Amino acid sequence: MSTTSGENFIKAGRLNKTFGLKGHLRAYLDPSIVVRLKKLPVIYLVSKNVHLPYFTDETDLNESGHCMFHFEEVKDKTAADLLVGKDIYISETLLKKVKPYTSLGDFVGFNLFDESMGLLAPLDNVIELPNHDVGQFIYSGVEVLFPWNEHVVLKIDKRKKEIHVRLPDGLLDIYIPKT
Numbered sequence: 001m002s003t004t005s006g007e008n009f010i011k012a013g014r015l016n017k018t019f020g021l022k023g024h025l026r027a028y029l030d031p032s033i034v035v036r037l038k039k040l041p042v043i044y045l046v047s048k049n050v051h052l053p054y055f056t057d058e059t060d061l062n063e064s065g066h067c068m069f070h071f072e073e074v075k076d077k078t079a080a081d082l083l084v085g086k087d088i089y090i091s092e093t094l095l096k097k098v099k100p101y102t103s104l105g106d107f108v109g110f111n112l113f114d115e116s117m118g119l120l121a122p123l124d125n126v127i128e129l130p131n132h133d134v135g136q137f138i139y140s141g142v143e144v145l146f147p148w149n150e151h152v153v154l155k156i157d158k159r160k161k162e163i164h165v166r167l168p169d170g171l172l173d174i175y176i177p178k179t
Contacts, residue, residue, distance in 0.1 A: 009044055009051055009089040013065070017084055023074035024058070027088060031065040036095045043069070044089040051089055104133060104148070110161045112137055115154065117172075123163060135165075144175045 013029035040059050044051040058070035074080050104126035112120040112135075125136040126148055133148035146152060146167055155164040 007051075008092040010092055010095075011087055012043075012090045013067075013088045015045075015069075015083050015086050015088060018077050018080040019068060021077045022070070023076050023080040024068055024070045025074075025080050025083060027067045027069060029061070029065050029067050029088065031063060033090070033095070034061055034063055034065055034067070037061065037090075040090065040094065042091075044091070045083065045086045046089065054083075104128060107156065107163060110156070110163045113162055113164050115164065115166050117167075120165075120167075139172065140176050142175050144172065146171060 010033065012033045013027055015025050015027045017026050018024065019026050040056060040061065042053045042055050044053055046052070054071045054073065056069050057072045058068070060068040074083070108123055108125060110123050112123055114120050121137040121139055123135060123137055124143075127134045127136060127145075135146045135148045135153075137144055137146075146165070152165050152167065153163060154166055156162075157164070
């Protein structure tokens with residue numbers, strides 16, 4: 001949703017109920033939006049098809065989505081009651097950019113290149129264990145596991161979708177018997 005000023009808004013949640021006598025409001029915001037907020041100095045509520053800004057002087061954001069606000073203009077419970085049930089909109093400019101690769105699983109499908117053997121295979125999985133991570137790929141029809149650490153994974157090229165590795169000496173010999 002956007003306004004005539006060109007600012008883009010995202011529906012983020014809803015004001016649920018008042019809290020206390022000083023005009024605090026409990027709200028629920030989409031958790032995927034909460035984790036992307038840098039700060040929340042202002043929210044917008046729609047009245048007569050116009051986004052009206054409400055400046056926050058107190059904000060308590062929780063990653064679960066349950067939040068509490070107090071607005072500069074709202075001085076008591078009576079004024080807060082008028083806002084209960086309204087949808088909350090925020091400006092897209094308040095959101096942090098989402099990083100395209102945020103977990104190891106995002107690299108599945110990238111081609112693995114060993115510095116001495118060249119192209120090995122696509123990465124099938126990264127297994128996240130308590131003490132270390134393990135990469136997995138299929139080589140000559142056999143599942144191969146390798147340590148996923150800074151000594152083995154040398155470079156990840158996100159643009160080319162390539163992972164350059166230095167597999168430990170003899171690792172493939174363990175999996176692929178010589179004939």
